[in-house]
Amino acid sequence: MKKQAVFLLMLLVCGFASAQWQSKYEEKKLVQGNDTLRYRIMYPKNFKETEKYPVILFLHGAGERGNDNQSQLVHGGKLFATDYLQERYPAIVIFPQCPKESYWSNVDVDRSTYPIHLNFKYDQGPTTPLKMVMDLLDSTIQQPYSDGNQVYLMGLSMGGMGTFELLSRKPDTFAAAIPICGGGDPNSVSSYAKNTPLWVFHGAQDNVVNPLQSIEMVSALLKAGAYPKFTIYDFANHGSWDPAFAEPELLPWLFSHKKQNQ
Secondary structure: OHHHHHHHHHHHHHHHHHHHHHOOOEEEEEEEOOEEEEEEEEOOOOOOOOOOEEEEEEEOOHHHOOOOOOHHHOOOHHHHHOHHHHHHOOOEEEEEEOOOOOOOOOEEEEOOOOOOEEEEOHHHOOOHHHHHHHHHHHHHHOOOOEEEEEEEEEEEOHHHHHHHHHHHHOOOOOOEEEEEOOOOOHHHHHHOOOOOOEEEEEEOOOOOOOOHHHHHHHHHHHHOOOOOEEEEEOOOOOOOHHHHHOOOOHHHHHHOOOHHHO
16 A cells, blocks of 8 residues: 555656646647647746747657647657756747648658658648748747747657758758758758758667668758768667757757857
8 A cells, every 4th residue: 555655646746747847838829721730839937028039949750740739748848848958048949739640741651661651742832730830930930039040940750851841941040950860852952951050860770760761861961062960879769869869969059050150
């Protein structure tokens, strides 16, 4: 009985801790006609509209799609919400949620084999969720408290694919980007290759998204004259975001970039 009580207490403490950081992200939604984009947004501690803050857009993976406006925080949400990081890197952080049957990137996904087969179709325009993300981002950047020289983009898996596509659709927007275990159209990189520093991550053992997807994008960036950072973890499968988030230089690298300095 005593062990059971201790276990229940631990569950309550863990649940409270999780609710604490998640509550820092306000629940919002953008409605355009029949389409709705749900998102969470976190403002800096002691937020003042008279000051300017960096903006971070984070695109989640396929497993976090839905309409609960919560699942998208599972991977990466806590990264920015600790008191320490809020003090060191105050920023406006946006986590949109992609609907269940959609994708950030315009891509045909064949899941009959693993790793999955991907056919990117950037020429057909952005998906509705990505178009709404672009509108949301534009609206946020236009606010007087947003620093347009410090707009950052991150994404994992499906969100890593969305990161590459969004860079090609808004090549002059982002000061730096971090695509994790993603992929994209290598022919699209010339528009942003020299403008936007990238740190690309992938797991060598990834059996969901082939690491060749990231390798091809990095190769295309190098050919276009860019110098992306590329970390491939020998030991990692698809969840390469975990070691990526643990990189001590991840956020210092991200926040070190400003558009005006490039």
